[in-house]
Amino acid sequence: MTSDRRRRIGPGLATIAALVIFPFVSPSIYFQNVLTEVLIFGIFAMSLDLLIGYTGLFSFGHAAFFGVAAYTAGIVATRFSDNMLLTLAAGVLAAGLLALPLGALSIRSVGIYFLMLTLAFSQMVYAAAYKWTWLTGGPNGLAGVPRPVLGILGLDLASVSTFYYATLTFFLASYVVLRRIVASPLGHSFVGVRENESRMRAIGYNTWLVKLAAFVIAGLFAGLAGVLFSYFNGFISPSDVYWTTSGLVMVMVIIGGAGTLLGPVLGAGLVLILQNIVSSQTDRWPLIMGATFILFVLVARRGIAGIFHDTLALARRSARV
Amino acid sequence: MDELLRVENIHRRFGGLRVLNGVNLSVAEGERLAIIGPNGAGKTTLFNIIGGELAPGLGRIILGGEDVTRRPAHERVSRGLARTFQTNNLFLGLSVFENVRLAVQRRQGAAFRVLQPASALTEVSSETAGLLARLGLQERHLALARDLSYGEQRQLEVALALAGRPRLLLLDEPTAGMSPAETASMVELIRSFPRDVTLLIIEHDMDVVFAIADRIAVLHYGEVLADGRPDEVRNDPNVLAVYLGTSSAFNVQRSTLISNIQG
Numbered sequence: 001m002t003s004d005r006r007r008r009i010g011p012g013l014a015t016i017a018a019l020v021i022f023p024f025v026s027p028s029i030y031f032q033n034v035l036t037e038v039l040i041f042g043i044f045a046m047s048l049d050l051l052i053g054y055t056g057l058f059s060f061g062h063a064a065f066f067g068v069a070a071y072t073a074g075i076v077a078t079r080f081s082d083n084m085l086l087t088l089a090a091g092v093l094a095a096g097l098l099a100l101p102l103g104a105l106s107i108r109s110v111g112i113y114f115l116m117l118t119l120a121f122s123q124m125v126y127a128a129a130y131k132w133t134w135l136t137g138g139p140n141g142l143a144g145v146p147r148p149v150l151g152i153l154g155l156d157l158a159s160v161s162t163f164y165y166a167t168l169t170f171f172l173a174s175y176v177v178l179r180r181i182v183a184s185p186l187g188h189s190f191v192g193v194r195e196n197e198s199r200m201r202a203i204g205y206n207t208w209l210v211k212l213a214a215f216v217i218a219g220l221f222a223g224l225a226g227v228l229f230s231y232f233n234g235f236i237s238p239s240d241v242y243w244t245t246s247g248l249v250m251v252m253v254i255i256g257g258a259g260t261l262l263g264p265v266l267g268a269g270l271v272l273i274l275q276n277i278v279s280s281q282t283d284r285w286p287l288i289m290g291a292t293f294i295l296f297v298l299v300a301r302r303g304i305a306g307i308f309h310d311t312l313a314l315a316r317r318s319a320r321v
Numbered sequence: 322m323d324e325l326l327r328v329e330n331i332h333r334r335f336g337g338l339r340v341l342n343g344v345n346l347s348v349a350e351g352e353r354l355a356i357i358g359p360n361g362a363g364k365t366t367l368f369n370i371i372g373g374e375l376a377p378g379l380g381r382i383i384l385g386g387e388d389v390t391r392r393p394a395h396e397r398v399s400r401g402l403a404r405t406f407q408t409n410n411l412f413l414g415l416s417v418f419e420n421v422r423l424a425v426q427r428r429q430g431a432a433f434r435v436l437q438p439a440s441a442l443t444e445v446s447s448e449t450a451g452l453l454a455r456l457g458l459q460e461r462h463l464a465l466a467r468d469l470s471y472g473e474q475r476q477l478e479v480a481l482a483l484a485g486r487p488r489l490l491l492l493d494e495p496t497a498g499m500s501p502a503e504t505a506s507m508v509e510l511i512r513s514f515p516r517d518v519t520l521l522i523i524e525h526d527m528d529v530v531f532a533i534a535d536r537i538a539v540l541h542y543g544e545v546l547a548d549g550r551p552d553e554v555r556n557d558p559n560v561l562a563v564y565l566g567t568s569s570a571f572n573v574q575r576s577t578l579i580s581n582i583q584g
Contacts, residue, residue: 180438181435183438183439183440184434184436184437184438184439185426185432185433185434185435185437185442186435188423188439189423189426189432191415192412192415192423195412195413195415196410196411196412196413199411199412199481201374201398202372202374202394202398202410203398203403203423203424203427203481203484204395204398204424204427204485205427205432206393206395206396207395210433
């Protein structure tokens with residue numbers, strides 16, 4: 001039992017240790033920034049995985065919550081106060097408050113209709129960001145979002161490595177909370193809806209409420225990612241709410257392996273690192289990205305997490321022989 | 322005895338096809354009523370309307386004195402209804418234990434808890450284990466539902482319904498497709514249910530019907546053709562005329578009837 005537990009926790013601790021010492025090993029600001037972005041999109045992808053991988057809800061509008069939180073945090077930071085707790089709370093709250101009605105309206109539909117509704121709602125959010133110029137900066141975007149001030153600890157988040165550590169902390173906390181949620185009775189209810197929604201109703205579940213809970217929790221964590229992104233980028237543009245952003249995070253979830261939480265984080269890593277490498281060499285980044293996605297869908301449907309899982313199982317089997 | 326379920330003048334059509342045409346039934350608490358009838362008589366449609374999966378075109382469903390006609394399926398479950406399906410309707414990708422656990426956590430009111438892991442709910446786990454033992458599925462608790470034999474899947478189907486601790490249990494052809502041995506153990510299981518669980522059972526196997534039912538209703542073209550004690554229904558001339566030629570149990574009845582008439 002203890003050795004089993006150690007075997008499960010060991011690689012996790014090693015990964016955390018590697019992430020913590022990374023800025024010392026690689027003092028390159030560029031790589032620290034890339035990894036920071038991976039962690040932010042990792043939170044975003046995990047939140048969508050709660051919908052796609054656990055609840056079976058293929059939302060194609062998840063950027064709405066990411067974007068609304070980013071704009072809200074950015075507006076609060078540029079107009080009122082750059083206090084971290086304030087911008088964070090405002091952004092995450094805005095995402096949750098948006099997820100409640102959008103979720104309530106979308107989850108009555110299933111399958112392709114659900115997908116189209118979430119897409120339509122998120123494009124309405126995009127249109128608002130694009131047109132509401134006095135508030136959002138319109139097509140020019142919202143520039144000059146400051147790195148937040150964490151007064152109590154006296155931390156200067158303007159420094160690349162400090163911001164990296166702050167993001168890492170938020171990422172680990174999100175992972176732990178999401179992991180606990182999927183292991184909870186509610187998380188099992190999500191999976192039940194994914195497996196057989198009509199049977200869930202027949203054993204007494206209000207599946208509408210189960211799906212709404214998943215939708216709002218996913219929206220809150222997408223909001224957290226959006227707030228961190230607004231600090232990180234210092235600039236928010238309508239394209240962060242556009243359907244391509246929803247598509248990008250969906251690709252991360254599918255390439256990484258839906259229903260595993262950590263898989264989508266690896267998916268975010270692969271997509272963003274590939275993007276950074278490829279786009280520095282050629283303009284044909286979307287082509288490479290598309291080919292990668294097709295490759296995964298064709299030969300590795302369970303994503304990176306699936307490849308890891310199969311390799312581990314193979315290694316264990318050959319070790320026994 | 323108190324009335325637990327009243328089906329009042331239920332009509333339902335699918336396009337131009339009138340499937341149910343004014344069905345009336347009253348089921349007392351603790352009663353075991355079998356609904357029989359040829360294929361297409363509307364039996365499963367009636368179950369879907371009682372269970373809340375389908376809305377009737379006309380008529381009312383009264384459960385425990387309350388009109389639940391407009392209530393969704395899950396609210397009827399919380400009022401004591403549970404059902405099994407004619408074709409297995411399980412969580413195929415989940416383990417046997419997890420299938421039943423989902424039903425148990427809902428009944429114990431824990432479905433929305435998020436602050437503790439599901440594995441920490443010892444009452445849910447022990448009730449689940451108890452149900453699996455009662456159904457003879459404890460050896461298979463780690464198997465995925467899709468890897469069970471057909472007969473085991475039928476048992477799991479019943480376990481999911483029992484996990485809701487129903488007052489009214491609807492069983493839609495519980496022995497369909499089972500081997501004689503599996504059928505016998507299913508009949509044994511159903512007979513072992515506490516007497517206060519009211520049963521509504523759709524069944525084609527007349528041996529099963531006579532082993533379980535205190536009362537039989539015959540559905541024919543969306544109407545109740547006969548409704549009474551097994552021996553009454555067995556000898557009802559209308560029933561004999563339209564339906565019972567198909568079953569061996571009734572063939573004997575019919576031939577004796579015919580010989581009585583002729584004699």
